[in-house]
Amino acid sequence: FVSQAIIRTETEHSPEITTQLMAMAEPRKLRGHKATATCCISSRDRPGLVVTSGEDGCVCWFDLRCKDVQFTIDVGTEPVSSLCFKTGKEDILYASHGNEIKSFDVPMLSAGSWKPLESYSYNKDEVNQVVCNGRSSFLASADDSGDVKIIDVGQKCLYKTLRAGHTSICSSVQFIPWRPWEVITGGLDAKLVLWDFSKGRSQKIIDFSSDNSGQCLNPAFVHSIAVPEMDMVGKLDKICAVARGDGIVDLINIESELSRKGASKGGGSSSSSRNNVAKRVCLDYSVGGHKAAVSCVAFSQFQEKGRFLISGGNDKTVKIWDCVRCLDSDNNDNRDLLHLNIDLSKKVNWLCTNQSDSENLVVCDTSRVVKPQSQPLFHLFFLLLIATVSSSSPLDPKQLKALKILTATKDPCNNHTNHSSTTITCDDASPFRRVTSLSFASCSSSLSLPSKTLKPLSTSLLSLSFLNCPSLSPPKHLPISLRSFSAVSSFHSHHGLSGVYLARLVNLTHLSIFSVPVSASGLYVVLGNMRNITSLTISSANLPGKIPKAFHSNLTYIDLSNNILTGPLRPSITLLTDLKSLNLSRNSLSGEIPNKIGDLTLLKNLSLASNRFSGPVPSSVSSLSQLTHLDLSGNRLNGVVPSFFSGMKSLRHLNLADNSFHGVLPFNESFIKNLEFFQVRGNSGLCYNNTVLSWKLNLGIAPCDKYGLPLSSPPQKQKEEEEEEEDDYDDDDDGDGDGDGDKKEEKHGSTNKVVLGVAIALSSLVFFIVFLILLAKWSLLLK
Incomplete structure (x- = not known):
């Protein structure tokens, strides 16, 4: 399938430039x-x-x-x-x-x-x-x-x-x-x-x-x-x-x-x-x-x-x-x-x-x-895109021969049929095109990658990925020219990947491992010589060990979630001044969050959830002016909830649930409503000022008493208000609260009538008994 795009600007350009911008480009x-x-x-x-x-x-x-x-x-x-x-x-x-x-x-x-x-x-x-x-x-x-x-x-x-x-x-x-x-x-x-x-x-x-x-x-x-x-x-x-x-x-x-x-x-x-x-x-x-x-x-x-x-x-x-x-x-x-x-x-x-x-x-x-x-700046940069013309050069004969084991097509570079589990991308070089990317998805159990297949590709292959290939054996020799390597839910029958195996890819800029076991004594074994790495994902890989003492400074993205990492969050990670996203959730990391975490001034996403971190939230977190997502839930953090969160203008997601915070929640209602996600449940010592925050926010914590301590149960007035509001919250398919509300009012009304009737009957009975007693005494006096 071929789809072409004509890109035009409606701003003031000369006729020559407009003609160029109307050239054909293939997205x-x-x-x-x-x-x-x-x-x-x-x-x-x-x-x-x-x-x-x-x-x-x-x-x-x-x-x-x-x-x-x-x-x-x-x-x-x-x-x-x-x-x-x-x-x-x-x-x-x-x-x-x-x-x-x-x-x-x-x-x-x-x-x-x-x-x-x-x-x-x-x-x-x-x-x-x-x-x-x-x-x-x-x-x-x-x-x-x-x-x-x-x-x-x-x-x-x-x-x-x-x-x-x-x-x-x-x-x-x-x-x-x-x-x-x-x-x-x-x-x-x-x-x-x-x-x-x-x-x-x-x-x-x-x-x-x-x-x-x-x-x-x-x-x-x-x-x-x-x-x-x-x-x-x-x-x-x-x-x-x-x-x-x-x-x-x-x-x-x-x-x-x-x-x-x-x-x-x-x-x-x-x-x-x-x-x-x-x-x-x-x-x-x-x-x-x-x-x-x-x-x-x-x-x-x-x-x-x-x-x-x-x-x-x-x-x-x-x-x-x-x-x-x-x-x-x-x-x-x-x-x-x-x-x-x-x-x-x-x-x-x-x-x-x-x-x-x-x-x-x-x-x-x-x-x-x-x-x-690609819309980088909406002006003449489009000329760079439009000037790119697909080459019709044939594929390198040696690479074509090597790829016969993967595809039977005469032009593997255009092998995009839905029936193929292998996708091949080539460059536009001349006189011969060369393979730059190989991707395998939903591999059959008969697929194998012998060395003779990958060796001819070693001079040009830049990207290699595997998706849902659990029975496939990892290639014995990977080209060191690779810039990107990805493995998702693959190599399960061969016990995953070893850290030494990955460490050979010294020229990688992107490494993504998800749901693939990685056998290594620690992360440092994998990263040792990857000096150009910028994006690192090793998630759900049963990776053990500790946070390395040093990282390569080019890293901008780290996801080490759902592993078995232990020990403290070492200050070495705070030296990554270009880091924009850090996800260490669902591990067994412990100790205090380093105060120098505030040095990561470009950080937008920080997730330390479901670990064993303790101590207070460092005050330096307030320096993370670009932070939009902060998840500290499921730890042992204590102390009061810092008030500086309300001054972090970029913050949109704040999760402090399931910790040991105490004291009065220092936020007002406008701050909480401006957040797209906010959670503080599971902090038994934490409470909110009910003169500042409404119970309708459903914070999952108790209101404070006059001493700033959580009340064991909500005030009676609040309970009555909740009962009054119940008819606004129903799961009836009609979605119309009026019907249920009328029924509830009728039910309460009929109940009140019954109680009143019983009360009148009892009063009459008591009065009748008293009357009989007085009458009996009066009779005795007359005798």
Whole structure:
């Protein structure tokens, strides 16, 4: 399958440059699905990680640093329509297929066998989109019946059903980050609905059906909605982007709409709406917009997050819009709104962006191939991409002969059929092409790699990967030219890999070992001579030993999770000043967290969960200004919870659960609500000030008494309030709390009547007995 892209800019370039930019370029293709790709999402914590779904019922896990699929999950026989990560814990993935939503724990991969953690079947019709809220407490799923189900993930039950908002298919749903109890939905009834899901009621309905501003004849169906993340709101304001079936992309100020009473009409022009940024911006064909239905929209994750809005449509184009200029009420130049146009060969189903410096736009079209696009700076750097022309030179004869054992095709460099477990990538050298990458997936038990196969490749092979090859023997001799080596769920029947074996790969920059036993006395045996290593993953490998006394300074990514490492976290790791991600969770590390951890000023992700660390949280953690994810759960940390966390502006995920913290939680409600994930359960000495924090936050700790100590049980007033609120929280499929509430009120009313009747009867009986006694005494006196 060949797909070509024409890349154009709509900014002021000379005719010569524009002609060059319209040259043909072939985007890289990610192969893994056997049918049309339906959805794609990208990781916020791990740049370059992309997960896709398809009509083949599978989910594919890609690392853009590698060519081939990393994992494949068989979700079911029906098409997978939507995907989302669990916010703050991206090892948990939610996938919808049919009317069911399944959750998967990715690290639990075992030899190609996937079992869902949970399965939710509350939707009556096919689910079109599933999303997770910022605190990972709720899922929202929109289906073909027009209903939206709100699922309580913690309680594993249905929380509410939002109905009567849409009269046709509900195609899209999003949580509103700055309004934690509200969602926004769109449907094929051309309506946009804002909901308060705690009450199960709609707050605002915007109807686009009467808008005639679109160029195409299709109705103004709402196909997709995008809402900016909290760290984008300062730049974009509290808006949402709407992809419409008539070719229009709308930017709508949510707060402005909520302040206007009654239902709204969706009309408006691109010029008039921009004169008032508080209302709407309409991006239509007059400003270079789509000429057919817009299928999806997304805000950019790369560089200046949220600066660009990306839309894809049935006109086989992807549009890059400059949001800042679109929302600038002083901007009257329509030509500046569309920053870039990309012409594709097929209609766009879905797209997503990621934080990579290149290949930061991923597109799912109507083929089974997913195409990452490189959008480095959106200007003349595209010339470098477009100037790349595929070579038609033949493969080196010696390498061709060596590869006959792996493939019978005449051109192994184009061996991309779904029936092959081997993927081969070649360079464009002349006069002969050479193999640069080999990837094996789901290997047959008969496959072997003799030395005579790899030896002719040793001068050019840069990347070698194995996925789900448990019966395969590791190659006896690996080319030392390798820059990347990956093994996932492989070599099990041959006891995995030895540390000495891996140590020979002295030129590696990327090493990734997952669910493969590594026999070594310690990590230092593996890393000893890898002076160029930048990314290190050895996870679920039963790796013993201690943290090395020294690391090579180029490391930017370390994942040593789920091993049997022991001893302290040595200060040597704090010398890695370029480190951006450190995951040492699920080991047996002990001692105190080194105070110099604050020297890792570029660190964005730090996970030390499920170890035996003790002592207080070092004060130097406050110096980690770029830290977004911090997980210290499941340790023996003590002391008070530091108040400096509330001053860490980038922090989005904070997990302090299951430790020995004590005292009063020093955070206010606004800080906790701004976090996407927050957990402090399992700290018996920790409590919260109920004059500062509401019990509704469900923190999992007790309120404090007047001495700053945890109360053994919540106050009576709080219990009464909880009982009063119970009717807002039901798992009835109707999602309507009113019915149950009326029943409860009737039940309480009937109970009160019974009690009153019993009390009156008892009082009457007592009075009658007293009367008889007095009467008897009076009779005696008369005698």
